[in-house]
Amino acid sequence: MSSEHATAHKPVMSPFTIVAGIVLILGALVTVLRFTGGLAATTNLSDYNPWGLWIGFDLLVGVALAAGGFVTSAAVYIFGMKRYHSAVRPAILTGFLGYALVVFALHYDVGQPWRLPYPFIVQSGTTSLLFEVGACVALYLTVLFIEFTPAPLEWLGFKRVRNLVVKLTMLLTILGVILSTLHQSSLGALFLIAPSKLHPLWYSGYLPVFFFVSAIIAGLSMVIFEGGLAHKYFHDKMDETHLREKEDVAFGFAKAAAWVLAGYFSIKVIGVAVDNNWSYLATGYGAWFLVELLGFVALPCFLYAVAVRDHNMSLVKYTAGWTVLGIVVNRLNVSLVAFNWHLPSSERYFPHWMEIVISLFIVTIGVLVFRFIVTRMPIMHEHPDYHGEH
Amino acid sequence: MEYHFNTLHDFMVYTKGVVYILILAILIGFVAFWSFLNGRDPDRKPE
């Protein structure tokens, strides 16, 4: 890995390196077990619980948290918020890595991963929302890849190709927003077919809209959250513009997130009202629903607003982390906690430790690849040859 | 085209199949039409 580069001035084995190393070794072992022993050897999946952590976290959370790419590029290129320009490249990079890892993780989860392209080359189940998700994720991964290429091309010095790709920016951005709208919402719509299995408080005809709107919140918060982390660890990789615009980006996005959270809160309440689910609020699941709604939607909405008014940078950062956590909670609620709520507890699912290891393994790979790229390619700084251009 | 569908599922497989093909056509069509629409725009910046 790139430790010699990024941590040259630190001790050779930073705690991060040690933890990452352990996770990588464990992950590799579990990987071997998964592909030699099958799903039964590594997961707690059952006939009642066909989807576990690898779908709930790796797919649903992964895709939601990778929404920063489309949110940022849309803000800058479509809505013309040029002053956030320096945030685009890091966001596109995390988006691309996020989606690549989602696809990577799916290879663990599905029974016959070599057949993953089948829906598009052998036989298409057009009535399936999973088909829609699959098609959009595949296309969007391609779009993100192309959007990301200018950085490596600048790094490698391929000017002609790089300039060609930059010309496509608008087209790719619009395509990216369309595809993101579709698959972010369709991930929620996956559960529409199972009204009898998902708790009424989480099941709603609005599920696709909930997922889309909360993905925007996730995207905005992730940009702030990562920005905070990057500032801490990759300070030396940032150029003047990046450092100057960073605060601006954080406050601008925090304001947007507060506003979108307000909208999300409203439609969540409306969701309860249109299905007349008020009485469920008095149950145990209702309490948990309220924790999600008040603690992870209303609270960050308010905190963001306070932070923006007070120009309080550290509150913005903490709120972003909290909001991201809220998105994780929401996705896990829909896919695991409130799913199969009708079953006796003996039939309920709890992830196997190896499933958790694989999820951590994948996150770790993401962080390491991100670090590798950021320390080499012009992500948080402009390439001197293309100064002030894009 | 006269197709008889016995089940809603068959009907949806067929209609959604057509829709997905149309979606592809629409996306390509938009790009083509956009460039036609702006082809003679005097102040068109190269994108």
Add this chain to the structure above:
Amino acid sequence: MSISRRRFLGWMGAAGMGVTLGRSARAAGPKTFPGYPESVGVLFDSTLCIGCRRCEAACNKVNHLPPPERPFDDLTVLEEPRRTRWDSYMVINKYYPNGRENPPAYGRMGCNHCKEPACASACFVRAFAKEPTGAVTYDETVCVGCRYCMIACPFEIPTYEYHKVLAPRISKCTLCQPRLLKGLLPGCVEACPTEALTFGKREDLIRSAHQRFRMHPGRYMEHIYGEHEMGGTNWLYLSGVPFAEIGKREDLGTRAAPEFTAGALAAVPLVVGLWPVLLTGIYAISRRKEKMADEERTAAVADAVAKTQAASDEKLSAAMEKAKKEKESAVEGAVKKALEEAEKARKAEMAEAEKTETPEAGAGEKAGKDSEEGA
């Protein structure tokens, strides 16, 4: 239809059902889908089931499933609730709806062969098909193993071979489609000793069920489970106790599975059709604003430059004018003075010359100095 009429008649005979030759009236609406009119199914009458597990044994045999851990004639298995598994397409469960001291009731768990199968609607490679016979079949050669069908099925029927590494498959009851095509009865129906399982055309089964309600008042719940549940199923159930008591969910509703996703699917093309318009519109507006702002800025700058230019020009020329005037007036003054003085001096000179001859040089000196300062 992939099955011949002859074979079809064969099943009817075998099932001991009267064959109705009249074609069923089909709903004529353009968007109603009555299902395959000749499709068959099985009626499970819980009041006749004795829990002998012979259907389970037969199902295991005709589908070449692995032998069970405990033999099929071991009825103590029934004391534990069971579900379908990769190695058992159907199970009979024993329930005590009226307490353990009263006779038990039996329920069957297995694929119901929905008229609008949720599993088929959910599968992204179309591995499931609703056959004209009524069977919902599964094609293992395309299955990716995403298990979304298992999420979708409201009856929690499809199971997965989690233990297999290379080619795990979904498994579920096939309604014995291969046997149907050969003109044979489903294995479980054939094996049932009490006619708790009746095979026949779905419509006939419904009719038969109503007949039973009439003939045995009070014996049944007067509801055919599966007639309308989730859009209707080809397996139908009768019970003497509430269906929930024999493991059937009563809260599924009558809407067919594809109806739940139809809305979301319909929104997809709308997004594709309208988003580009909306987004490029916003883009054009932001570009336009930017351009206007740009223009305004350049204009303002030009204006400001022009203004300062003009102002400084004016100032300069004014200054020059002034300087010129000053100079002129100074020169003029000096000259005038000089002339005056010279005049005076001459007059004085003349007067002096007339009287005495002293201050001539001093006056001349003074005049010279003045004119120098003015310049």
